[in-house]
Amino acid sequence: MYSIASMPKPVDEKLKEILSSCETATIGHFRESGFIDPNIRSVLSKTRIVGTAITLSLPPTDGTLLNHAMRLVRPGDVLIIDRQGDKRHACWGGVLTHVAKELGLAGVVIDGMATDAESIRKLSFPVWSRGVSALTTKLSGQGGSMNVPISVGDVVVQPGDAILADESGVLVLSCDEIETVAVHAIELQEEEEEVLSRLSQGECLPDISGATSLIERVNRQT
Incomplete structure (x- = not known):
């Protein structure tokens, strides 16, 4: 079964603007919480994004819901993907990168694998993952959830949270924390x-x- 909740309210543009001036490593000098496992790394060598968390939880071999999400996401959103412990199947590749770039997504953070790293780099689309894999998900109709609380890289992410990510790591903030932290x-x-x-x-x-x-x-x- 697929569970799809309503899209969260986007992060306020003024708050996004002030947060975009910040480096994750600077915030790491005074804060302990909200930092996703550093083994989830940027595919690009230099990047920084700020956006609204859109959460997905995908079964190991099923990428159906991720494909469907491409008709729901908005410019400035960041897809945060829980792979339910799978470290073998890539749910993200070249085609999704092209689509996401056209739609204006800010980026994607995957607690698992991606593929087609060359396409990701060629398009300069921000992707964070645990690595790359040739084995991919399929449209297998197993189920999944969208816009529900998930755990990614040992951090609980709520739909609508603010995401700040750069080549040093990924930080999750609730919207009421942004101004003070930034x-x-x-x-x-x-x-x-x-x-x-x-x-x-x-x-x-x-x-x-x-x-x-x-x-x-x-x-x-x-």
Whole structure:
């Protein structure tokens, strides 16, 4: 059976704009939660997307619902695909890449395999996966779910969550977290530029960061 829920409300465009200025690795300096398993990697060497999570849960060998989803998705959406533990069958390839590019999807994140990496790179379409495989899903009518909560890369993703993804990784945020997280990340990125400037003038990194003074303080307390 196929379970297809309503499409979620898109992430606010102003929030997407501010989040698009952030690097996932910057947010990783102050946040622990929401980061998808780093073994799910970008096929492209350099990319960054922000979009609205559209969730799919697909049986190992059945790609029927993913094909059907191409008539439902909207520009700026990010497909987040739970492969139900399958690490052999690629659910995403060259044809879907062409279709997704034409539809204006922001990207796709797969807790499993993709194929046709050359086509993905040629079209510069953002795809994150655990690797590539020649073995693919089929239109086998086994079932699946769309726009329900799923777990991808050890992170629970709700339909309508915000997705920030780049070559360093994939971050899932609820919409009410975006502004606070993004503002802090931008502040840190600006501070990093100041640190680089000070380093170029000959200062020592642990003096700037406070690492040396922290070690000395901890050692005095033991």
